[in-house]
Amino acid sequence: MASVKDNELTLASLWLKGQTIYKRSAKAVGLTDNFITVIYTIYRHGEDCSQKYLVAKTLLPKQTIHFVIGKLEDQGIVVTGQSKKDRRVKVVSLTAKGLDYAKKVIAPFVKDSQEALASMSSEEQTTLLHLLGRYIEALQAAINKNVLKGDPFKH
DSSP states (O other): OOOHHHHHHHHHHHHHHHHHHHHHHHHHTTOOHHHHHHHHHHHHHOSSEEHHHHHHHHOOOHHHHHHHHHHHHHTTSEEEEEOSSOTTSEEEEEOHHHHHHHHHHHHHHHHHHHHHHHTSOHHHHHHHHHHHHHHHHHHHHHHHHHTSTTOTTOO
16 A cells, blocks of 8 residues: 555646646647636636636636736737626626637637546546545645645735
């Protein structure tokens, strides 16, 4: 039976490999991982995606979200405005050009992710998602306690 130290090393290696796959894929379509993450999140969310939602879902800093949205707006990929439900909330939506772009660039990532999951049984998918969720929660708690000293947004 492998030790926790060995398992952590294996998990870190697998995690980095997965991140590298996404970064290389983003680069292959001319994007950084931050840009593809933001476009993906807006595409999957649909209309009127708040910047607060983007920060919460992507865990990217507000400044990064603001920068990416500004660049995407300059390119005509997204448009910003006020929420119809709450005028105090700034929202971002894909333009027609942005939706076409997302269908061409983001949809294949979604399809590939679904294909990878489909290679596993339904039970394996459920187990993977459950255990990964538990690991992420435990990791966040440990990092908050030991590195961030209780403040998840300190650094």
